[in-house]
Amino acid sequence: MRGGTVAVVGGSIAGCAFASAAVRAGADGVVVLERTHGRLADRGLGLCVHDDRAAELADAGALPAGIPAHRLERRRWVVRDPGAGGGGRLVWEQPFPFHSYHWGLLWRGLRAATPDSVVYRQGVTVEGVAGDGGGAEVRLAGGAVERYDLAVGADGYRSVVREAVCPGARPHYAGYVCWRGNLDAARLAELGDATDPHPGAVTTVCFPGGSCVIYRIPGPDGPRVNWVLYAPPPQGGGLRFDDPTSFPPGELTPELSEQLRALLEREFPAYWGAALALTDPADTFVQPIYDLETARVTAGRLLLAGDAATVVRPHNTSGAAKALQDAAAFGAAWRRAESWEGLLDGYQAARGPAGRDLVALARRLGRAQVERTPAWASMSGDEVAAWWQGQLGGAAGIGGQAMPPTAAPAP
Template sequence: MRGGTVAVVGGSIAGCAFASAAARAGADGVVVLERTRGRLADRGLGLCVHDERAAELVRAGALPGGIAAHRLERRRWVVRDDAAGPGGRVIWEQPFPFHSYHWGLLWRGLREATPDSVVYRQGVAVTGVTGADGGAGDGAGGGDGAGAEVRLGDGSVERYDLAVGADGYRSVVREAVCPGARPHYAGYVCWRGNFDAARLEGPGSHPEAVTTVCFPGGSCVIYRIPGPDGPRVNWVLYAPPPQGGQLRFDDPTSFPPGALTPELLDHLRALLEREFPPHWGRALALTDPADTFVQPIYDLETASTTAGRLLLAGDAATVVRPHNTSGAAKALQDATAFAAAWGRAGTWEELLRDYQAARGAAGRELVALARRLGRAQVERTPAWARMSRAEAEAWWQGQLAGAPGIGGQAMTP
């Protein structure tokens, strides 16, 4: 199928990937509508992509070469044990074949790889969409009553043959595809931060290793990432929410970097001092408040990823708790499946049907796995300090429940 016009609502990782896929597939016109006016590349979060998923995505053309990444090889699970020293005691170590990325650098690489024919518009708020399908006989050029209407914040309406919702947690497009579907609060929060890797010294500071600090009621994942000005240490800490009503749980939200209140910072520092091995508590305390934020954890699975001429991608389709380390890979896999469906399809209806078949169940399985990981690592933590290595490995396999591992699934040939 060739021709037609595509609007991509949201211009981050999923949005850039889908815009590139549509343009390369032969769309007549592709427009990205991004709400943010500033530089998305300034987002300093870390993320990881499994080596096998990355290889698949590179072969498919969804992951451009040359983007800075840091190689990781193993994951060490650590508990506080004063007798073992300031770095704590390693209770288990497992292979961890991932590469870590800086969110902004990954986004920049995807944005630069977007074909010149794509029109990328920033500062454009989409307030609603509608989409109707013209039926099986409707070709790429559309027909009477077929297509998607995109309503903008200035009151104008734009018409396309297809609208892709790559607009994340608060997706406007999702509301049109699955009315009433909302992310659900998981019952705990995620603290995030990063700091200059040159400031991290001492026991257990192995550049290729991920360290997971385990404590009653929570855990924290610590690893290196590349940064615009050199290597950084990224950390993600899961724990029960602070008391006092400073966070809202009725809608996905966060205190952005630099916006934490003194009370929230005091809560974080007390948690580090009370639960962490001294070395790791001091290391995370090095994080500048301007590079620290907290957000409630949510998840969401949708009954469908398509409706009419509308399609959901990335977090708009499924919100997966971060424990699964699959968010970026899943967004790029969605774009890969979209491109493959376009190549096989003769009509928009066929494209949307094939995409739903390829990605609907995959997203729900990722949500289910991440929920198991969250229960085991935050909501119902075991007596980690008393675990043998064999018990720790059995505990891990129980979370997987038959899944091959974390980091996402292989694409179906």
């Protein structure tokens, strides 16, 4: 099938990937509707993509070459132990074939790779959508209505398009929070070491009731250290549990900052607690953890992508890969289809079950690593390895599922 017009609501990672996929598949016209003005906020956050997923995505045309990435090779699980030194005691180590990315640099690479034929409109707020067998209507702030053959919801947690596809579907609070931050890797020299002692590794600090993942990422001005800390919700401090982005960078209250400092001092090995404490307040934030699975990812001429379709807890390290896989599957379904209905049915079959599986795995990981943490400090390496396999529940690993070979673009 060739031809037709597509509106992509949201111009972030998923939005850019879908716009490019639609052009490659043969759309006549593609418009991206992004609510922000200027460059998207550079979140500075880190993310990881499994090496196998990255290779598949590159072959499918969904991951452009040349985007800065930092190679990771292993994951080290450590616990606080005064007798083991400031870096903590290693309880288990596993292979970790991933590359880490800076969110802003990844988005810029995807945006730069978006074909020139895509009309990327910024400062456009979409207030509602509707779709039937004949097309999709997009209602903009101010009352204007635009009509397309297909509308893609790449508008994240608070998706307007999801409300039309699955009315009433909302992310659900998981019962714990995620503290996030990143710092200039050069600042580690302040701790007495010129470099991170394990720059090619992910370090996971384990403690009762939580865990923290620490790894390097490339940054606009040099390497950075990215960290993601899962813990029970802090008390007070103005944190709400009905909003997936409660306190963005630079807006932590003094009470919340103090609670984070106390957590680092109480639970972390000395080196890693001091390292995270170097993070500037402007680069630190906290958010409640949510997840969501939807009954469908298509309806009429509407289609959901990325976090609009499925909100997966970050433990699975699959968010960016999943958004790019959605785009690759969309392009593959388009090339196989003879009609819009065939395209939507093909996408639903490919990405509906995949999203639900990712949510289920991330819930298991969250229970094991935050909600029901084991006695890590007393476990042997073999016991930790068995505990890890129990979380996977038969899945091959974290980082997302393998893509079918049909996702590759036609020559």
